[in-house]
Amino acid sequence: MVDILERIPENDPLTDATKRKSIDRIINEYKDSPGSTMVVLNELQSEIGFISEPMQAYVAKQLKIPQKAVHGVISFYSFFTTEPTGKHVIKFCMGTACYVGGTEQLIDKSKQVLGIEPGQTTSDGEISLEICRCVGACSQAPVIVVDEEVIGRVRPNKMPQIIRELQN
Secondary structure (H helix, E strand, C coil): CCCHHHCCCCCCHHHCHHHHHHHHHHHHHHCCCCCHHHHHHHHHHHHHCCCCHHHHHHHHHHHCCCHHHHHHHHHHCCCCCCCCCCCEEEEEECCHHHHHHCHHHHHHHHHHHHCCCCCCECCCCCEEEEEECCCCCHHHCCCEEECCEEECCCCHHHHHHHHHHHHC
16 A cells, blocks of 8 residues: 555645645644644644645644544544635535525526536636535525625525625
8 A cells, every 4th residue: 555645746735845844833833732633634724725635644644643533533524625725715504494595596506607516616716615514594594604704695696796706
């Protein structure tokens, strides 16, 4: 079995000297803290923007824990991403109230306007679409989260305007 750290893709943050320095700084700063795995991953997500598979392997090696432990945290918490996202991210709440309130129509309208599916980013790297679990704003369903701003009572006819504002 080939070690993933022996075949790191050239576009991975680990191959960029500046990003690698940031990754090492974060790991070294928090490696001895209680709950270090979660803290390190959260800081990496904030600073780098995503946590690639090679980064997961590197964190596991540096923290001296199994890679599956790191992957388990990444896959359990929906705010972690393993691929780069766009400059702007539109998240569609799929909680029950939002789903019943029309999230599917919001997704359909966004796909129509942008030409991408949830989980994808526009070719210019500007906008990513994501699905998320309940954001806790059920009384305002359906809800989207645009960059970290919760927007409630969204109707499909408002999606083109929201998208245009992000593009400008």
